[in-house]
Amino acid sequence: MLPDRHGRYGRYGGRFVPETLMPALLELEEAYRRIHRTPEFRQELSWYLKDYVGRPTPLYFARHLTAELGGPQIYIKREDLAHTGAHKINNTLGQGLLARRMGKTRLIAETGAGQHGVATATVAALLGLSCDIYMGTEDIRRQRLNVIRMNLLGAKVVPVESGSRTLKDAMNDAIRDWVTNVRHTHYVLGSVGGPHPYPMIVRDFQAVIGQEARAQLRRRTGKLPQCLVACVGGGSNAMGLFNAFRDDPVRFVGVEAAGHGVHTQHHSATLVAGTVGVLHGAFSYLLQDPWGNIQEAHSLAPGLDYPGVGPEHAWFKDKGRAEYVAVTDTEALSGFNLLSRTEGILPALESAHAIAYLKRLAPEYTADDIVIVNLSGRGDKDVDAVAEAMEVSVEAY
Amino acid sequence: MRRIDRVFKQLKAKGEKALIPFITAGDPDLATTRALALEMAARGADILELGVPFSDPLADGPTIQAASLRAMQGGVHLEDVLNLAGELRAQTQIPLILMGYYNPMLQYGLERTAAKAADNGVDGFIIPDLPPEEASPWRVAAAKAKIATIFLAAPTSGAERVRTLGRLTKGFLYYVSVTGITGARTELPPDLAASLKEVRALVKCPLAVGFGISTPEQVAALAPYVDGVVVGSAIVQRVARLRGPELIKEVGDFIAALKAPLRGK
Numbered sequence A: 001m002l003p004d005r006h007g008r009y010g011r012y013g014g015r016f017v018p019e020t021l022m023p024a025l026l027e028l029e030e031a032y033r034r035i036h037r038t039p040e041f042r043q044e045l046s047w048y049l050k051d052y053v054g055r056p057t058p059l060y061f062a063r064h065l066t067a068e069l070g071g072p073q074i075y076i077k078r079e080d081l082a083h084t085g086a087h088k089i090n091n092t093l094g095q096g097l098l099a100r101r102m103g104k105t106r107l108i109a110e111t112g113a114g115q116h117g118v119a120t121a122t123v124a125a126l127l128g129l130s131c132d133i134y135m136g137t138e139d140i141r142r143q144r145l146n147v148i149r150m151n152l153l154g155a156k157v158v159p160v161e162s163g164s165r166t167l168k169d170a171m172n173d174a175i176r177d178w179v180t181n182v183r184h185t186h187y188v189l190g191s192v193g194g195p196h197p198y199p200m201i202v203r204d205f206q207a208v209i210g211q212e213a214r215a216q217l218r219r220r221t222g223k224l225p226q227c228l229v230a231c232v233g234g235g236s237n238a239m240g241l242f243n244a245f246r247d248d249p250v251r252f253v254g255v256e257a258a259g260h261g262v263h264t265q266h267h268s269a270t271l272v273a274g275t276v277g278v279l280h281g282a283f284s285y286l287l288q289d290p291w292g293n294i295q296e297a298h299s300l301a302p303g304l305d306y307p308g309v310g311p312e313h314a315w316f317k318d319k320g321r322a323e324y325v326a327v328t329d330t331e332a333l334s335g336f337n338l339l340s341r342t343e344g345i346l347p348a349l350e351s352a353h354a355i356a357y358l359k360r361l362a363p364e365y366t367a368d369d370i371v372i373v374n375l376s377g378r379g380d381k382d383v384d385a386v387a388e389a390m391e392v393s394v395e396a397y
Numbered sequence B: 001m002r003r004i005d006r007v008f009k010q011l012k013a014k015g016e017k018a019l020i021p022f023i024t025a026g027d028p029d030l031a032t033t034r035a036l037a038l039e040m041a042a043r044g045a046d047i048l049e050l051g052v053p054f055s056d057p058l059a060d061g062p063t064i065q066a067a068s069l070r071a072m073q074g075g076v077h078l079e080d081v082l083n084l085a086g087e088l089r090a091q092t093q094i095p096l097i098l099m100g101y102y103n104p105m106l107q108y109g110l111e112r113t114a115a116k117a118a119d120n121g122v123d124g125f126i127i128p129d130l131p132p133e134e135a136s137p138w139r140v141a142a143a144k145a146k147i148a149t150i151f152l153a154a155p156t157s158g159a160e161r162v163r164t165l166g167r168l169t170k171g172f173l174y175y176v177s178v179t180g181i182t183g184a185r186t187e188l189p190p191d192l193a194a195s196l197k198e199v200r201a202l203v204k205c206p207l208a209v210g211f212g213i214s215t216p217e218q219v220a221a222l223a224p225y226v227d228g229v230v231v232g233s234a235i236v237q238r239v240a241r242l243r244g245p246e247l248i249k250e251v252g253d254f255i256a257a258l259k260a261p262l263r264g265k
């Protein structure tokens, strides 16, 4: 099982960080390898996942959506029903428990949509750790609800003014904080990106999504699905769903954000339209100019608005293990509508990208086939943005 | 003999320590950087460090972030900085070190970067996001072009890593004075002198200290423990504030003041 000793997935991954952080990454890897398989840790984590997060989340057969699309049977993995409203809590809980065992007293994180920030702030409150969340001012504007939630949970939201004032810039400042306070602070990285061991740790903590879904579907139908669909920002909800099926004959589709279109300057389709390089500690695909400067990403969904992607996805892409596609802001909005009206579920704008792609995917399958889509989060945080955007895009209908 | 090694050797013979100023190339434009570099060389700098602008300088504080942004707004990138080094090399023999993040070098091509750097009289590279674990491809390219790869050691490194870094580095080992990012500080860590003594005992190469050092008094306090002192943000702040001949004179005077306590008795 990858990564290798150097934190590599094929040519991707690694640890491209300042020397100050190298010992912290080595310490984190050592602690993770030592602790995460012990019965005490596993018991503690699964107790919290069950009684606190509310796992297992349902695998819901979406009858109306299935009928509407007229292709495969569509099952929805309901990560939106996890405590705090997204899959992010699976990872923050695992890392929080790990950090406490490592003797760290403070958690920091970057956030785009605010979901990872909320999930980190929640775990900090639960475990009695202090917490600072870095968030771009553009995202603070777009995800006001989550900013309020983080404040109520006792975390400090630190506004980030640099660059595009979104997730990438928040991550720069979170890393700068960690470089400065590394001795007592744990950096709760929010996706399967960044330097080794984060892509591995976050994958492992999110793998519960696919483990549950696989068992739930087998119990119910005795079958494996034909295809899994998930949105990809950094890639954690997708990797969390895919991981348990990696040796099965199951197709993986990761849906990136095409923003205004992958042929414009305004998208976040890193795997679909990017090139390889180093960003935030990992060698992977990214959006960059010919001189190696990182380009600003765009997506209506703040959690996908990031010019990088986790290294294991890069490896999946090159190996052909997963396909990566992209849907536009407008398509995502129609995905948002589709799920809201057919099933009475408001999806997060990020997850709405995965829903939207089902429309393109459905004609490839018949009613005997099964597709599982990951509903990575709930849409409450996005209702203002959706209402605003609808007024603009209504003309387009 | 490499220019960097020669400088440390000559200074040692004179009982002096090296002053290593840093500015971001292209901040606010390349002509200013050229004028500043030559002035610094004339006023007491022993080695020059030029920053390569990058969009996401995650080891840098606000001062150098802003400088990087100003240079990028002028469209300055790695190749421009390499060309600037060539122009400087035609006028001065001072060792030139480029400090830049890994991705621009990777995109330009590691061999191409090293070869063009060598052609243009660059002596070494400091790459803040390239720890030894990831440095092999670059070290091969750099060694082939006879370019020094200068590693950083940090307060968090611990004895074993410091020893390894001291063995791998070329020219000198750059000890990061603070657990943190670049930026001028009014106070340095109280245990810095003790840490430098420890590092000194672990490595054979010349040792320089940097990050946060901003006054002649701080330079004087650190001089006994090192072979060189790097001053960056404190100079870059002046570049941000002043223009034209006034800037050149101010930076020149500052360099002279910083060098004075390094001249020995």
Ligand SMILES: Cc1ncc(COP(=O)(O)O)c(C=O)c1O
Pocket (backbone or CB within 6 Å): A086, A087, A112, A113, A114, A115, A116, A190, A191, A192, A231, A232, A233, A234, A235, A236, A237, A238, A302, A303, A304, A348, A350, A351, A376, A377, A378
């Ligand atoms: C609900 C939701 N889905 C998806 C994402 C994207 O992250 P990832 O690709 O790591 O799952 C986010 C990120 O903020 C999110 O909040």
